[in-house]
Amino acid sequence: MSNEHNVKDALNIYGTKLNSRLLIGSSMYPSPSVMQQAIQASGAEVVTLSLSRQNPQASGGQAFWESIQSLGLHLLPNTAGCHSVNDAVNMAQMSRELFQTDWIKLELVGDDYNLQPDPIALVKATEILLGEGFKVLPYCTDDLVIARHLVELGCEVLMPWGSPIGTGKGILNPYALQAMRDRFPDVTMIVDSGIGLPSHATQALEMGVDAVLLNTAVAKANDPVLMGQAFAKAIEAGRSAYLAGPMAERTAASPSTPTIDSPFWHQSA
Amino acid sequence: MFESDGSRFAELPAQDANNGENRGEKKPPIAILGAGLMGRMLAISLMDDYQVFLFDKDSKEGQQSAAYLAAAMLAPLAESADCSKEIMQLGEMALELWPAFLKKVDTPVFFQQKGSLIVAFEQDKSDLNQFKSRLKGRDYKRLSDSEMEALEPGLNQYFKSALYLPNEGQLDNRQLLNSMATTLNDSDVFWFDSTAVESTASGFQVKGQPLEIFLNAGVNDTFDWILDCRGLGSQTDAILSEAVCDAASDIASRTSKLRGVRGEVARIRAPDVHLTRPVRLMHPRYPIYIAPKGDGLFVVGATQIESEDSRNPTVRSTLELLSACFSVHSGFAEAEILSIESGLRPAYLDNKPKIIVKDKLISVNGLFRHGYLLAPVMLQQCLNIVKGNISDISITQIMPNLVENLSAKPRR
Numbered sequence: 221m222s223n224e225h226n227v228k229d230a231l232n233i234y235g236t237k238l239n240s241r242l243l244i245g246s247s248m249y250p251s252p253s254v255m256q257q258a259i260q261a262s263g264a265e266v267v268t269l270s271l272s273r274q275n276p277q278a279s280g281g282q283a284f285w286e287s288i289q290s291l292g293l294h295l296l297p298n299t300a301g302c303h304s305v306n307d308a309v310n311m312a313q314m315s316r317e318l319f320q321t322d323w324i325k326l327e328l329v330g331d332d333y334n335l336q337p338d339p340i341a342l343v344k345a346t347e348i349l350l351g352e353g354f355k356v357l358p359y360c361t362d363d364l365v366i367a368r369h370l371v372e373l374g375c376e377v378l379m380p381w382g383s384p385i386g387t388g389k390g391i392l393n394p395y396a397l398q399a400m401r402d403r404f405p406d407v408t409m410i411v412d413s414g415i416g417l418p419s420h421a422t423q424a425l426e427m428g429v430d431a432v433l434l435n436t437a438v439a440k441a442n443d444p445v446l447m448g449q450a451f452a453k454a455i456e457a458g459r460s461a462y463l464a465g466p467m468a469e470r471t472a473a474s475p476s477t478p479t480i481d482s483p484f485w486h487q488s489a
Numbered sequence: 490m491f492e493s494d495g496s497r498f499a500e501l502p503a504q505d506a507n508n509g510e511n512r513g514e515k516k517p518p519i520a521i522l523g524a525g526l527m528g529r530m531l532a533i534s535l536m537d538d539y540q541v542f543l544f545d546k547d548s549k550e551g552q553q554s555a556a557y558l559a560a561a562m563l564a565p566l567a568e569s570a571d572c573s574k575e576i577m578q579l580g581e582m583a584l585e586l587w588p589a590f591l592k593k594v595d596t597p598v599f600f601q602q603k604g605s606l607i608v609a610f611e612q613d614k615s616d617l618n619q620f621k622s623r624l625k626g627r628d629y630k631r632l633s634d635s636e637m638e639a640l641e642p643g644l645n646q647y648f649k650s651a652l653y654l655p656n657e658g659q660l661d662n663r664q665l666l667n668s669m670a671t672t673l674n675d676s677d678v679f680w681f682d683s684t685a686v687e688s689t690a691s692g693f694q695v696k697g698q699p700l701e702i703f704l705n706a707g708v709n710d711t712f713d714w715i716l717d718c719r720g721l722g723s724q725t726d727a728i729l730s731e732a733v734c735d736a737a738s739d740i741a742s743r744t745s746k747l748r749g750v751r752g753e754v755a756r757i758r759a760p761d762v763h764l765t766r767p768v769r770l771m772h773p774r775y776p777i778y779i780a781p782k783g784d785g786l787f788v789v790g791a792t793q794i795e796s797e798d799s800r801n802p803t804v805r806s807t808l809e810l811l812s813a814c815f816s817v818h819s820g821f822a823e824a825e826i827l828s829i830e831s832g833l834r835p836a837y838l839d840n841k842p843k844i845i846v847k848d849k850l851i852s853v854n855g856l857f858r859h860g861y862l863l864a865p866v867m868l869q870q871c872l873n874i875v876k877g878n879i880s881d882i883s884i885t886q887i888m889p890n891l892v893e894n895l896s897a898k899p900r901r
Contacts, residue, residue, distance in 0.1 A: 248774075250571050251840035252748075252795075273794050273805070280798030283748030287838055386773070442623055 229463065231431050232408055233266070233323070234355040234376050236294065240265045241425065241455050243296060243410065245435025249444055252287040258438050259291060262448035266294045268325055268433065271315055272301040285319075296357065298325035303338075305345045312349055324349060325379070325412075325433075327359040334384040339366040343373070350374045359412050362396035364403060371407055378404065379412035379433065382424065386436045388416025391423055401428050418447075418454030425458025426466065516540040519875075520700055520712045522686045522693065523719035525554035526662075526860050527853050529669040530868045531716055532678050533593055535875065539713065541678040542704065544695065546685035546722065549670045555720055558754050558832040560767075560780050560790040561662035561861040563587065564605055566654050567769055567776070568862060569625035575888040576841065576859060577625050579866045582884070584658055586865035591660075594668040595675065599783050601766070602658035606632075606641060608648045608817070609771035616771040617650060629654045643763040643818055659767050661782045662861060686719070714875050717852040720835040721749050747855060749797040749833030753806040754790030757814065759824035762787065770813050777813045787824075789814050793858065802829045834858055841888075844870055847895040851875070 230237035244264040249255035259267060269288055274281035289295070297315030302308040305328070312324045326345055330338025337359050343366065349356050350373055358370050362380045370378060380400060383389035391397060391411065401409055411424045412433040421432045432455065441447035516539050521528050524545035532541045547553040562568075565580025584602065591598050609617035621629070632651045637644060640653065673680055687694050693715065695703040701710050717723060724747050764787075767780040775793035782788055792806045807829055814821040837843055837855040842863055845852040851874060853867055870884045870891065885891055 247795075250573075251836075251838065253839040256838075273803075274796035275798035275800060278798060278800075280751070280796035283797060284795040287748075440619065 229459070232376075233294075233357070238265045238294070239263075240452075241431040241459055242421075242451055243268065243412075243431060243433035244438065244448075245269075245433070246288050247435060248439040252284060254444055255439070256287060256291060258444035258448040259293070260448075261445045261452065262438060263452040264293065264448075266296050267291065268296045268298050268435070269319075270298050270300045271311055271318070276314055276318060289319075294323070295319045295321050296323050296325050297321065298359075299327045301329065302327065303329050305341050305348070308341070308345045309348050312345075312354060313352075316354070322353055323355050323357065325357045325359060335386070336384060337361060337381070339363060342366070343369050346370055346375060347373050357410070362393055362400060364396070364400055367400055367404065371404055375407070377408040377410060379410045381413045382411045382420065382432075383414030385413040387414055388437060389414055390416055390420035394423070394427065397424070397429065398427055418450045421451055422454045422458035422461070425455055426461045428462050431455075517713040518542065518706075518710070520544065520693075520715045522715065522717045523722060524549070524680065524682070525551060525718060525720055526556035526666070526864050527718040527856070527867060527871075528716075529666065529673065530590065530864055531718065531853075531871060532673055532680075533669060533676075534590075534868060534872060536673075536676050536678050542700075542712075543673070543678055543680045544684050544686045544700075545680070545682050547682065549674075549680065549682045551666050551670070554666070555832055555834050555856075556662060556666060556860055558752065558791075558830055559662050559858075559860055560754060560778050560788045561660050561665070562605075562767060562778055562780060563602070563658035563660065563862055564654070564767070564769075564778075565657070565862060566624060566626045566628060567605060567607065567657060568859065570620050570623040571776075572840065572859070574625040576863070578887045579884065580859065580862040581656075582887070583863055583865040584656070586869065587658070587660065590865055590868070591665075593672070594665070595672045596664075596668040598664045598668050599661035600658065601660070602656065603766045604653055604655040605657040605659075605767040605769060605778075606637070606644075607652040607654065607769045607771070608637075608644070609650065610647060610816070611649060613771045613773075614650060616773070617652065620771065621652060628656055641764055641766070641768070643820065644768070645817055645819065647816075657767070659780050659782075660861065685722075688723070712849065715850045716871065716875075717850065718854070720854060720856075721747060721833055723747065723852065723854060724749075724835075746837060747835050748838070749799075750836050750857065751794040751796045751798055751831060751833055752791035752858070753802040753810065753829065753831045754788060755807070755810045755814075755829045756827040757787045757789060757821065757824045758785050758827055759787055759818075759821050760785040761820040761823065762818045763820075764818065768817055770817060772809070772813065777810065779814055779817055786827075787814070787821075791858070797833055798831075799833065800831065802831045806831075834860075842867060842891065844874070844892045845895060846874060846892065 231241050240263045242262055242264040243266040244259055244262050246267050246269045267288055297319050299308040299311045302311055308328050328338045328341045330336050342358055346356050346358050356375055357377045357379050359379045360366055367378050382391040408430045410431045410433050411429050415421050415432050415434040416437050424432050438444050438447045519539040519541055521532050521543045524543050532543050535541055551557050563584050565577045569577035591600055630653045632653050637651050693700050764781045767778050770777050780788045789810050834857050835854055836857040840857045842855045866884055873881050
């Protein structure tokens with residue numbers, strides 16, 4: 221993204237400065253080459269990827285991972301599909317070895333139907349992984365208290381949901397996200413999951429959220445490459461709007477130009 | 490050097506079977522590497538005009554072939570939800586070509602074109618809507634409850650909405666592979682089964698010898714064409730892509746980009762289940778078909794996992810496949826599981842097939858999950874190239890990038 225703010229206004233993930241405020245997933249695209257093009261079009265500098273089901277012990281997904289690695293972007297392995305602290309820790313360790321990064325998107329499924337994160341297991345696993353030197357990006361709900369526990373453990377990034385994974389419902393509880401933003405102004409806050417439309421991403425960035433992470437919205441679009449571009453623009457717009465400082469909302473109309481033919485005391489307030 | 494001067498290949502011992510009417514005539518020699526779906530179809534289509542030498546590392550049953558495992562759906566429209574329009578159009582073309590090809594094999598092969606049903610549970614209804622919006626053709630119909638029941642009375646009553654795609658077809662892949670094997674065994678084709686072909690810096694070799702030497706051919710003998718249909722078997726050619734500069738290596742540098750995409754398929758005998766056409770169930774990760782192949786046999790597949798993992802099917806995939814079955818028809822509960830198998834589909838990064846031509850070498854590969862969907866069209870395009878029939882542009886018009894010609898100049 222070309223943005224004049226970029227020099228000063230970088231996204232900070234555990235000290236790594238990034239220009240793009242979009243983190244993007246690598247699953248469900250029609251083909252690896254469409255995935256590559258869509259990711260490039262989105263301008264994302266961080267790509268999430270998962271080891272689950274690929275039998276990494278035998279490097280089962282090697283060819284596919286290479287198509288992601290060839291993009292030269294930061295890799296963010298995730299623990300998608302893990303239900304227990306042990307599973308998640310093991311997968312994180314395996315991912316670190318395979319992809320040579322200590323970043324981990326920590327995801328612990330607490331409910332199978334809406335893939336809601338298990339906040340208690342999440343906190344436990346976060347503590348273990350931070351202790352092992354991982355840079356943990358925890359996928360959490362918008363619960364303020366869980367967020368506080370994560371931050372107290374040492375998380376420099378929080379990844380609350382907008383709405384459940386894959387639903388595309390956008391930000392269901394803006395109040396909760398805003399509260400989290402206000403309470404943790406120095407933590408990098410990334411809305412992870414639920415983003416269905418570019419306007420959802422814009423909304424998040426306008427609120428002062430630092431970045432969004434998404435997958436389905438681009439991968440399952442009829443034209444993923446074009447949707448990748450749309451998100452790049454939406455995120456740039458949202459961030460610029462936040463930096464520009466939006467006007468205050470008011471309840472009644474207020475004409476931007478006074479109508480010259482009526483005295484000001486006749487104009488509606 | 491590529492013009493045929495008639496076969497000077499040494500007389501090879503005749504196969505046991507009847508060698509057919511062409512025995513004694515001199516036909517130009519042609520080599521086919523790989524006896525999966527494409528290799529067999531090419532051999533059958535070329536054996537009247539060429540002396541065909543067919544090499545395969547597998548037995549004649551072809552169990553290592555992706556074609557052995559496939560559900561053999563001929564569903565261009567349903568597939569178009571996740572593939573390009575050009576593949577859909579080629580698939581439609583192929584569907585029309587299948588009956589003519591099936592007449593060339595000696596034993597009957599189950600082939601059906603009665604359409605397919607796409608169903609979703611209430612909570613996955615949005616997936617069905619999304620699926621519909623992604624279809625690249627219009628030949629479908631939304632079914633009401635009663636229409637669904639009229640079409641497939643056995644279907645689970647929970648399904649409240651379905652799409653009917655009237656033109657979709659399917660065939661029995663194992664019957665076809667067997668039938669082609671029988672046909673080839675009864676022909677004058679030399680089929681070297683359990684005989685792997687390896688690419689080396691100096692060309693293709695069998696058991697450490699160049700193909701021609703292996704066949705006791707003279708020094709100047711050359712094949713008119715070598716057709717490489719080895720699927721993922723040609724992945725190992727990657728080492729050739731560097732430094733060596735012959736036809737095989739040029740193609741190898743491209744086929745080395747092939748990857749395997751894992752699939753798992755169940756075969757089930759369920760005499761109590763009466764479905765007359767394939768049912769595709771909306772699934773969050775991959776399309777699962779339940780395809781009735783006649784005689785109470787059902788093929789249920791397939792998972793689609795970005796991995797070259799060659800293990801046997803996993804518990805999770807098995808549960809997914811079988812619960813898909815059970816949810817579509819409770820009669821599957823007492824069905825007999827004949828097999829659950831896994832395999833790898835050869836695919837290029839764009840998941841599209843490619844025919845690469847370099848001098849006298851033709852590589853057909855990357856048919857991905859569309860082997861049966863596209864095979865007759867791939868076959869026709871290969872025959873066009875072999876026979877110099879450049880006026881037929883019906884296929885390349887639809888998919889201009891299908892054929893990549895690396896030869897220095899056009900052959901003819």
